[in-house]
Amino acid sequence: MPDPRPTGHLHLAVALDGAGWHPAAWREPDARPAELSTAGYWADLVREAEAGLLDLVTIEDSFALQSDDRFRPDDRTDRVRGRLDAVLVAARVAPLTRNIGLVPTAVVTHTEPFHLSKAIATLDFVSGGRAGVRVQVSLAQHEARLVGRREFPELTRVDRDDPAVQQVLRDAFDEAADWVEVVRRLWDSWEDDAEIRDVATGRFVDLDKLHYIDFQGRSFSVKGPSITPRPPQGQPPVAALAHQRIPYELVASSADLGFATPRDAGDARAILAEVRQAQAAAGRADEQVHVFGDVVVFLDDDPAAARARRERLDERAGVEYRSDALVFAGTPAELADLLQEWAGAGLTGFRLRPGALPHDLRAITRGLVPELQRRGVFRTAYEASTLRGLLGLPRPASRYARDAVVA
Amino acid sequence: MTKQVHLAAHFPGVNNTTVWSDPASGSQIEFSSFVHFAQTAERGKFDFLFLAEGLRLREQNGAIYDLDVVGRPDTFTVLAALGAVTDRLGLTGTINSTFNEPFEVARQFASLDHLTAGRAAWNVVTSWDAFTGENFRRGGFLPQDQRYERARTFLQTTWELFDSWRGDEIAADQESGVFLRDPHPGAFAHSDAHFDIAGQFPVPRSPQGRPVVFQAGDSEEGREFAASSADAIFSRHGTKEAGQAFYRDVKGRLGRYGRTPDQLLILPAATFVVGDTDAEAAELAHEIRRQQVSGQTALRFIEQVWNRDLSAYDPDGPLPDVDPLVGETHVAQGRAQVRMYRDPLATARQWRELAAEKGYSIRELMTEVQSRQSFVGSPQTVAAEIDDLVQSDASDGFILVPHLVPGGLDPFVDRVVPLLQERGVFRADYEGTTLREHLGLAPLP
Ligand SMILES: Cc1cc2nc3c(=O)[nH]c(=O)nc-3n(C[C@H](O)[C@H](O)[C@H](O)COP(=O)(O)O)c2cc1C
Numbered sequence: 001m002p003d004p005r006p007t008g009h010l011h012l013a014v015a016l017d018g019a020g021w022h023p024a025a026w027r028e029p030d031a032r033p034a035e036l037s038t039a040g041y042w043a044d045l046v047r048e049a050e051a052g053l054l055d056l057v058t059i060e061d062s063f064a065l066q067s068d069d070r071f072r073p074d075d076r077t078d079r080v081r082g083r084l085d086a087v088l089v090a091a092r093v094a095p096l097t098r099n100i101g102l103v104p105t106a107v108v109t110h111t112e113p114f115h116l117s118k119a120i121a122t123l124d125f126v127s128g129g130r131a132g133v134r135v136q137v138s139l140a141q142h143e144a145r146l147v148g149r150r151e152f153p154e155l156t157r158v159d160r161d162d163p164a165v166q167q168v169l170r171d172a173f174d175e176a177a178d179w180v181e182v183v184r185r186l187w188d189s190w191e192d193d194a195e196i197r198d199v200a201t202g203r204f205v206d207l208d209k210l211h212y213i214d215f216q217g218r219s220f221s222v223k224g225p226s227i228t229p230r231p232p233q234g235q236p237p238v239a240a241l242a243h244q245r246i247p248y249e250l251v252a253s254s255a256d257l258g259f260a261t262p263r264d265a266g267d268a269r270a271i272l273a274e275v276r277q278a279q280a281a282a283g284r285a286d287e288q289v290h291v292f293g294d295v296v297v298f299l300d301d302d303p304a305a306a307r308a309r310r311e312r313l314d315e316r317a318g319v320e321y322r323s324d325a326l327v328f329a330g331t332p333a334e335l336a337d338l339l340q341e342w343a344g345a346g347l348t349g350f351r352l353r354p355g356a357l358p359h360d361l362r363a364i365t366r367g368l369v370p371e372l373q374r375r376g377v378f379r380t381a382y383e384a385s386t387l388r389g390l391l392g393l394p395r396p397a398s399r400y401a402r403d404a405v406v407a
Numbered sequence: 408m409t410k411q412v413h414l415a416a417h418f419p420g421v422n423n424t425t426v427w428s429d430p431a432s433g434s435q436i437e438f439s440s441f442v443h444f445a446q447t448a449e450r451g452k453f454d455f456l457f458l459a460e461g462l463r464l465r466e467q468n469g470a471i472y473d474l475d476v477v478g479r480p481d482t483f484t485v486l487a488a489l490g491a492v493t494d495r496l497g498l499t500g501t502i503n504s505t506f507n508e509p510f511e512v513a514r515q516f517a518s519l520d521h522l523t524a525g526r527a528a529w530n531v532v533t534s535w536d537a538f539t540g541e542n543f544r545r546g547g548f549l550p551q552d553q554r555y556e557r558a559r560t561f562l563q564t565t566w567e568l569f570d571s572w573r574g575d576e577i578a579a580d581q582e583s584g585v586f587l588r589d590p591h592p593g594a595f596a597h598s599d600a601h602f603d604i605a606g607q608f609p610v611p612r613s614p615q616g617r618p619v620v621f622q623a624g625d626s627e628e629g630r631e632f633a634a635s636s637a638d639a640i641f642s643r644h645g646t647k648e649a650g651q652a653f654y655r656d657v658k659g660r661l662g663r664y665g666r667t668p669d670q671l672l673i674l675p676a677a678t679f680v681v682g683d684t685d686a687e688a689a690e691l692a693h694e695i696r697r698q699q700v701s702g703q704t705a706l707r708f709i710e711q712v713w714n715r716d717l718s719a720y721d722p723d724g725p726l727p728d729v730d731p732l733v734g735e736t737h738v739a740q741g742r743a744q745v746r747m748y749r750d751p752l753a754t755a756r757q758w759r760e761l762a763a764e765k766g767y768s769i770r771e772l773m774t775e776v777q778s779r780q781s782f783v784g785s786p787q788t789v790a791a792e793i794d795d796l797v798q799s800d801a802s803d804g805f806i807l808v809p810h811l812v813p814g815g816l817d818p819f820v821d822r823v824v825p826l827l828q829e830r831g832v833f834r835a836d837y838e839g840t841t842l843r844e845h846l847g848l849a850p851l852p
Pocket of ligand 1: 458459460627642
């Protein structure tokens with residue numbers, strides 16, 4: 001699929017979470033730690049990202065209260081704890097923005113695909129075609145206990161060599177693929193022109209253009225159609241974060257956008273090869289699937305200042321900050337060098353995780369973006385008003401439309 | 408003492424009250440329609456906007472019902488977005504207690520209450536049919552008689568989740584590095600026949616503490632549920648006599664739960680037609696009823712009582728000569744109203760008598776029994792009637808259901824609200840910021 005951007009252009013996303021990704025970020029002078037549950041806090045961040053012409057923001061979420069340990073609660077009192085539902089945060093800021101994509105996280109393991117399908121479709125309506133969804137599985141036993149619908153074995157870490165753990169992972173991701181399939185079928189279950197308002201016959205809709213989806217899967221079945229008409233983008237983009245083979249397969253089979261965590265350009269190349277191979281195996285070789293690189297960023301105009309800030313934050317946190325993604329501390333120009341090098345390996349964009357908010361978000365929008373623009377690799381104005389448009393993804397016809405193949 | 412009138416606006420929904428064929432009728436799904444509607448309600452200083460919900464497209468005779476508006480947005484998502492274009496208006500969403508889990512619903516309402524600075528409300532409904540269940544993981548296993556038991560424990564469980572944060576846990580003290588005063592905020596454990604859950608609730612205590620709770624069931628169990636747990640009832644008893652009887656009945660149940668009459672508001676659904684004069688309004692009302700009840704719609708309606716396919720009948724002809732079918736299965740699926748006719752044979756008998764007396768065709772009869780507007784008249788007449796119904800304890804106010812999207816509320820706000828304000832029975836401006844304050848409910852402890 002052709003990407004309409006000038007060759008070499010990058011896509012940029014920012015991952016919003018609490019006061020930033022560093023656990024001591026909330027103690028920075030410009031942080032607003034008492035306002036993390038207010039609409040104003042999120043609106044200001046997303047507006048800043050939009051002022052920087054970014055493609056999209058993602059909003060982190062989980063059912064469990066934050067914990068330093070993925071698999072069990074902790075009792076720390078020196079970290080940000082508490083958060084709001086990400087879909088609703090995205091909906092709340094949608095009317096206050098015009099161009100930027102809004103990609104909240106949805107926990108697929110414990111939610112109804114029917115509810116989330118209409119929620120994301122509605123986010124697409126209220127944002128005028130800027131919705132996406134980042135799907136996330138939940139493997140933690142304590143998270144399953146919150147909902148009480150199913151039992152999970154206790155895991156302590158995702159061990160790639162333990163076959164039992166790999167089976168749990170396989171099941172959870174298979175279910176996630178089913179979940180995405182249902183959500184997507186429901187988006188298509190109303191053809192675009194299903195509403196006819198035919199006064200002569202008294203019919204509001206054309207029944208030939210509403211479709212049961214009749215999905216039967218291992219852990220759920222869903223009849224359809226959706227109660228919400230087809231969203232403006234038809235299919236809002238689906239994203240997933242992936243660190244190994246099984247999640248790469250989910251990206252390849254089900255997503256429009258993958259977030260990966262390479263350590264260097266060679267790593268990025270290897271990940272891309274694996275995703276593209278899985279994409280071919282899933283029969284989607286012809287479809288455009290973006291793979292963005294995730295990087296945690298600490299940015300200042302002086303490289304020493306950035307490193308010193310990171311060290312100061314580490315000192316306050318009492319431990320060196322580590323991440324699944326590369327942690328970068330330096331200048332916007334140095335980061336631009338790195339992103340261009342990684343783009344050379346085939347990544348089409350990046351999801352930057354600001355170490356501290358709003359500082360590192362502003363450094364992205366006011367430092368990195370102008371730098372990339374100077375280098376001719378980032379947009380100077382929004383070229384589209386939908387997220388699919390910004391990502392260069394065509395708007396697909398409903399799979400149920402009789403003339404879908406022709407369209 | 409003069410009672411204050413409470414007013415709310417129901418976004419016109421997927422039933423024949425909503426006239427979609429009118430040239431003035433706009434989109435039922437574009438956000439701009441919701442914005443116009445909500446901002447009009449806020450301009451009129453209304454207490455809240457109300458959204459209904461049904462989780463499966465309605466069917467009749469085995470096909471999706473296509474004569475009314477079809478399709479609606481996700482309740483939570485559109486309410487959160489409306490939070491951005493309104494400042495004071497309460498935002499009430501209908502959310503089902505059968506096809507959701509307490510943790511998810513509590514998380515979403517607590518989030519909505521934060522994002523709207525204390526304006527969220529939840530209309531708890533209990534539809535349980537297997538037909539709707541086909542869209543969900545859990546399927547449709549709940550027996551009818553367990554729906555209120557589940558609803559009660561569901562609501563109770565969400566209250567435990569809302570109350571799991573007291574409100575003083577977050578210190579966010581940058582100097583000392585203490586974010587939390589409590590190392591285990593939001594801790595909960597709940598176990599009963601329906602729910603067995605435990606852990607920590609992730610959303611800090613919201614501005615209202617909990618959303619305001621509405622109830623819309625009408626059965627004995629439904630009324631008892633409301634008396635024990637709700638802040639307000641969305642009722643269908645809008646006329647004076649029926650309203651007063653319902654009002655007395657439900658308020659009379661409160662004592663059993665140690666509650667006082669001011670702790671439960673009764674807000675019936677009400678339709679309206681405003682004209683320059685009473686005569687003009689009556690004419691307009693007749694015209695709107697004709698739009699609402701086409702010949703096709705009249706046949707579908709009478710089928711809902713007769714419970715059989717009557718498509719071969721002429722809507723402009725006499726009532727069916729056959730009797731209603733009484734049985735387990737029903738021609739109409741996904742409609743809460745169907746259960747309104749608890750005794751279809753008796754209803755059929757009454758309707759035949761009425762039709763014989765007045766010489767009504769099927770369509771004329773259905774126009775008469777189905778679509779009578781609650782308030783028809785000049786602005787003065789409508790304001791006086793509303794005031795009278797509230798002062799005579801037929802209700803505490805009304806949830807108005809206009810027949811047009813998005814402009815159906817405008818005539819009421821422009822012409823009737825100023826008269827209610829002049830009468831001193833409706834606020835000239837908002838006094839509080841939260842929905843609980845608009846409704847005059849005491850803050851939670
Ligand atoms: C005025 C009114 C409005 C209602 N709105 C809804 C609705 O939007 N969605 C829904 O699923 N049920 C709705 N219901 C159905 C009730 O919640 C309840 O499930 C139904 O009335 C059956 O309960 P009951 O036997 O106690 O009346 C409504 C009921 C009434 C009286």
